[in-house]
Amino acid sequence: DMKVTQMPRYLIKRMGENVLLECGQDMSHETMYWYRQDPGLGLQLIYISYDVDSNSEGDIPKGYRVSRKKREHFSLILDSAKTNQTSVYFCASSLAQNANSDYTFGSGTRLLVI
């Protein structure tokens, strides 16, 4: 069963702590994404990765960084978490960002920064 797996599902961190969100996919998709979803807003793109070590900023990259050392694995890192980074984070993958390519989303990581 093809899927995107996110770990952990839930996370509580104190302000100033480092946060690591992990994402894996078993479909050999080149492109992977990190989004955040906040109430009343559409998903916002944080980072996109076109392949190993080929990452680009999305629309809201400030306060985040990413790492992609293997095609199947894409990490989101928050150095010194802030309360306004409380959100639901989604990872997704696709073969190529086009109309005929399916997007597969993970189930999300719910991060609370206190």
Added chain:
Amino acid sequence: KTQVEQSPQSLVVRQGENCVLQCNYSVTPDNHLRWFKQDTGKGLVSLTVLVDQKDKTSNGRYSATLDKDAKHSTLHITATLLDDTATYICVVGDRGSALGRLHFGAGTQLIVIP
């Protein structure tokens, strides 16, 4: 500025009824439009993708239309079931390549009651 507007924001229907969800957008260019279903606490699952200037798709009880001249799409759900309770998200892709961006609506929350 929000480029993808969905209406209504929320909707309650009785099981067995039909419903229509609307999506208006200002994204340019508009390469394709996709509808996702998001169950509570879960990731996004693609329902259908529309590509042509005036397009129609059907996927079981879900059918969708796209009019690129009007920059408008509809998602019709026929004979709703309790399992249709979810948030439905309209997404516009501005290109057909990995260089493009996906623009997400905030979603319509559909509740199906017995």
